[in-house]
Amino acid sequence: xxxxxxxxxxxxxxxxxxxxxxxxxxxxxxxxxxxxxxxxxxxxxxxxxxxxxxxxxxxxxxxxxxxxxxxxxxxxxxxxxxxxxxxxxxxxxxxxxxxxxxxxxxxxxxxxxxx
Amino acid sequence: xxxxxxxxxxxxxxxxxxxxxxxxxxxxxxxxxxxxxxxxxxxxxxxxxxxxxxxxxxxxxxxxxxxxxxxxxxxxxxxxxxxxxxxxxxxxxxxxxxxxxxxxxxxxxxxxxx
Numbered sequence: 001x002x003x004x005x006x007x008x009x010x011x012x013x014x015x016x017x018x019x020x021x022x023x024x025x026x027x028x029x030x031x032x033x034x035x036x037x038x039x040x041x042x043x044x045x046x047x048x049x050x051x052x053x054x055x056x057x058x059x060x061x062x063x064x065x066x067x068x069x070x071x072x073x074x075x076x077x078x079x080x081x082x083x084x085x086x087x088x089x090x091x092x093x094x095x096x097x098x099x100x101x102x103x104x105x106x107x108x109x110x111x112x113x114x115x
Numbered sequence: 116x117x118x119x120x121x122x123x124x125x126x127x128x129x130x131x132x133x134x135x136x137x138x139x140x141x142x143x144x145x146x147x148x149x150x151x152x153x154x155x156x157x158x159x160x161x162x163x164x165x166x167x168x169x170x171x172x173x174x175x176x177x178x179x180x181x182x183x184x185x186x187x188x189x190x191x192x193x194x195x196x197x198x199x200x201x202x203x204x205x206x207x208x209x210x211x212x213x214x215x216x217x218x219x220x221x222x223x224x225x226x227x228x229x
Contacts, residue, residue: 004158006158031215033215033216033217035217035219041221041222042205042219042220042221042222043159043205043217043219044219045216045217045218048215048216055215056215056216058216059216091158091159093159093217095215103149103161103164104215104217105161106151106158106159106160107158108156108157108158109157109158111156
């Protein structure tokens with residue numbers, strides 16, 4: 001399967017713990033995007049990264065959330081000290097380059113539940 | 116700034132009848148527009164895209180959409196619904212100066228009755 005791979009598919013955390021969500025883009029794709037989907041809502045952009053660079057983080061909450069896309073390995077979305085409101089589905093997408101017509105290919109998401 | 120509005124939160128059709136899912140967009144520039152489908156507990160699959168070429172765009176699974184600049188619309192249609200079409204559909208815009216950011220509509224849930 002050469003698609004966008006996200007893991008884990010489901011993640012349960014208690015309030016105050018840390019959540020780490022991983023995303024491996026499609027082969028040959030160097031652009032990664034993270035989106036959050038709250039229940040009964042559409043997806044909301046969080047952050048756009050290229051290898052070792054954050055290009056646009058305008059959708060990221062100012063505190064507790066961070067993202068990286070290292071030279072080697074998957075992209076990581078990290079949520080520190082999780083709260084109930086962080087419960088959502090988090091989707092990663094990738095594209096080969098940043099150009100208006102290029103579609104983004106999505107993973108199956110990580111469903112984060114906060115107890 | 117770019118935005119999309121999906122005019123119906125829920126559409127119900129009978130199997131074999133036409134499907135119409137409505138979307139209006141707002142963009143200062145010539146937009147790139149997409150329709151994605153999401154099945155329960157799955158990721159998003161691209162149905163079709165418009166990028167300033169032909170205004171009638173054909174996608175997968177018999178879906179198509181027509182870009183109408185005068186009406187700022189990009190409605191999704193299918194001549195004959197199938198049970199497997201039941202899912203959530205998202206109209207998405209990616210503006211010229213928005214970098215990589217996709218802006219999603221609220222989604223339309225399509226139900227297909229036998």
